[in-house]
Amino acid sequence: MTSVTIAPGSADISAAPRITGSGKGRAWAYVARKAGLLLLTLWAAITLNFILPRLMPGSPADAALAKLAQNGPVSDATKAAIEAQLGVPTGNILEQYVAYLHQVVTLDFGVSYTFYPQSVSELVSTALPYTLVLVGVVTIIAFVLGTLLGVLAAWKRGTWLDTLPTLAGSFASAFPYFWTALLLLFFAGYVGRLFPTSGAYGPTASPQFTLGFLGDAIYHAALPALTILITSLGSWILGMRNTMISTIGDDYVTFAEANGLKPRTVALRYAARNAILPNLTSFGLALGGVVGGSILVERVFGYPGIGYLLFNAVTNQDYPLMQALFLMITVSVLIANFLVDILYGVLDPRTRR
Amino acid sequence: MSTQSIPPSTRAVRAIEEASIAPAPSPLKVVLRVASTVWSNGKARIGIIILGLMILIAVFAPLLAPYGARQNGFDRSADASAAHWLGTTAAGEDVLSQLIWGAQISIFVGLVAGLLSTVIAVLVGLSWGYVRGFGADVINFIVNLFLVIPGLPLMIVIAAYLSGGGIGMIIVVVVITGWAWGARVLRSQTQSLRSRDFVTAAVFSGERPFRIVFREILPNMTSLIVGNFFGAATAAILAEAGLEYLGLGDTTVVSWGTMLFWAQNSNALLTGQWALLFAPGLCIALLATSLTLINFGVDGISNPRLREGSKR
Numbered sequence: 001m002t003s004v005t006i007a008p009g010s011a012d013i014s015a016a017p018r019i020t021g022s023g024k025g026r027a028w029a030y031v032a033r034k035a036g037l038l039l040l041t042l043w044a045a046i047t048l049n050f051i052l053p054r055l056m057p058g059s060p061a062d063a064a065l066a067k068l069a070q071n072g073p074v075s076d077a078t079k080a081a082i083e084a085q086l087g088v089p090t091g092n093i094l095e096q097y098v099a100y101l102h103q104v105v106t107l108d109f110g111v112s113y114t115f116y117p118q119s120v121s122e123l124v125s126t127a128l129p130y131t132l133v134l135v136g137v138v139t140i141i142a143f144v145l146g147t148l149l150g151v152l153a154a155w156k157r158g159t160w161l162d163t164l165p166t167l168a169g170s171f172a173s174a175f176p177y178f179w180t181a182l183l184l185l186f187f188a189g190y191v192g193r194l195f196p197t198s199g200a201y202g203p204t205a206s207p208q209f210t211l212g213f214l215g216d217a218i219y220h221a222a223l224p225a226l227t228i229l230i231t232s233l234g235s236w237i238l239g240m241r242n243t244m245i246s247t248i249g250d251d252y253v254t255f256a257e258a259n260g261l262k263p264r265t266v267a268l269r270y271a272a273r274n275a276i277l278p279n280l281t282s283f284g285l286a287l288g289g290v291v292g293g294s295i296l297v298e299r300v301f302g303y304p305g306i307g308y309l310l311f312n313a314v315t316n317q318d319y320p321l322m323q324a325l326f327l328m329i330t331v332s333v334l335i336a337n338f339l340v341d342i343l344y345g346v347l348d349p350r351t352r353r
Numbered sequence: 354m355s356t357q358s359i360p361p362s363t364r365a366v367r368a369i370e371e372a373s374i375a376p377a378p379s380p381l382k383v384v385l386r387v388a389s390t391v392w393s394n395g396k397a398r399i400g401i402i403i404l405g406l407m408i409l410i411a412v413f414a415p416l417l418a419p420y421g422a423r424q425n426g427f428d429r430s431a432d433a434s435a436a437h438w439l440g441t442t443a444a445g446e447d448v449l450s451q452l453i454w455g456a457q458i459s460i461f462v463g464l465v466a467g468l469l470s471t472v473i474a475v476l477v478g479l480s481w482g483y484v485r486g487f488g489a490d491v492i493n494f495i496v497n498l499f500l501v502i503p504g505l506p507l508m509i510v511i512a513a514y515l516s517g518g519g520i521g522m523i524i525v526v527v528v529i530t531g532w533a534w535g536a537r538v539l540r541s542q543t544q545s546l547r548s549r550d551f552v553t554a555a556v557f558s559g560e561r562p563f564r565i566v567f568r569e570i571l572p573n574m575t576s577l578i579v580g581n582f583f584g585a586a587t588a589a590i591l592a593e594a595g596l597e598y599l600g601l602g603d604t605t606v607v608s609w610g611t612m613l614f615w616a617q618n619s620n621a622l623l624t625g626q627w628a629l630l631f632a633p634g635l636c637i638a639l640l641a642t643s644l645t646l647i648n649f650g651v652d653g654i655s656n657p658r659l660r661e662g663s664k665r
Contacts, residue, residue, distance in 0.1 A: 044498050053514055174587060174641035176594050179634030182613065182622075186630055190622050197622075292506045296595055300617070310506065314513040315600060322510060329506045337501055
């Protein structure tokens, strides 16, 4: 796909900023409009999550009962009891919808079919920290490193500092990233025996805030972290490089150069500062994607985060868990999107029209 | 006013019109010209050669593969040998044969899903770019919803609800999650084209909106649409591999994705069968890379400035 970065409001950039109206009033109107859009999108996503399982053949309850039936015939009484226990929806579609909305608002998603009797909320809160720390930290590192390398590539255009990361970045996007993970796991984990091959901590450790456990956790997170870094770095470099190249051509950069400013000052304080806006948008979205962004990597390394939990839920047809996870992943992306829009409005007043 | 003699200015316009209407190039000629433009780009040429080879391998799989895709009974988890160039799987199947047969699935899914997403993207993107008012707002909301909902989780969840479906299910899932981006890109291009003079001229000459959008505006976006197709096909191939690696879809079908699924589930990592891990992933990467390379040449179709060798 041709890399077209569509930043919010980028279409409006050529339009002259409106001068009428008080600045503060317009800013609040902008926030209110974005907030309204967020609420509407949230409602649509929540409703989609409600409709999806009902559009599909076979009900979740049937799947759960089929699994139980493997151990012997299920009597009607047992069936009713199990349905009540699992919180199988009753009543007509409207009542189900109201009950579902109530569940969403109170964050009560019932019990997991697979990890019965643990509740969905318990499972999610156990898994969430692992994903947040692993993917969150790596995303921040990749963004900072990739942006700096992108600035360098654009500034030294045509040299190896430019061609090498650009080529690598273009091809990294064509590689299945779970394959990169598999190869790393095979060579560094199984053949080289440098890193553990699965899990978030050793078999003897238990989660606690001690130096020993933290060291063990970092050791276990090294390979998944490396995979995410390798596979995501390229797009940050490319994104920053491409916007930077177009800002370098702008008049104010030429003017700054003509004024005899140091090249480093021109690169960082003039060109990069303006070029970073679209990249910042992607960064916000990437942070929103942290929650659900590493499903394949977590699967490869058996890392007990949100992605691995979703994988388990899906393979075991654990519908309550799956619904809750999908909702959580979507909502975090939507909220990140909203925050990015607001931030963009603050950084680039032209978008607040 | 009575209609007597036609003013000279109108006559001049008619003359120009007649000259420009003169024989439209035949579709075959257009395709050939597009192909030669893409071929003239060095990177794209490499991509076309790789893709062509892969398609040949897929088509002639019955002749090329030494054994059947699911033919088992050989030594289990064997290393590479003269009889089995890439070794065998844990179920005693020939890895090389699976690799050759597997090409069919990846290429089929990539091309079909890429085509379907592109068709939806064109239909939605162009009409969205042309209409104004409430209709545009509604489409805007729907497309943004599909853009903002994370793709892979959505794919996984839909695939889970449609459990038991095979290749068809994977194509449906990939298309549902993959059309929105193209629609958005095509819409912005439509918006910028609709204010051009030739569109205004078409409106004043009384052409219907449908014809304006699909006969006047669409041909100007050929490279965007072709580029969108290759981009969507690449995404589809990677998504299909990912879904099959997770064991969603039909795991008894032999494809590069399911090969990786079985490789991890039968502990190919432990038994040290690097070929079984390495080869399918490399094939997926090669196929996706070839499409990405072709896209470098596609940019030149409707913008001669981007053609290789042409000076700006």
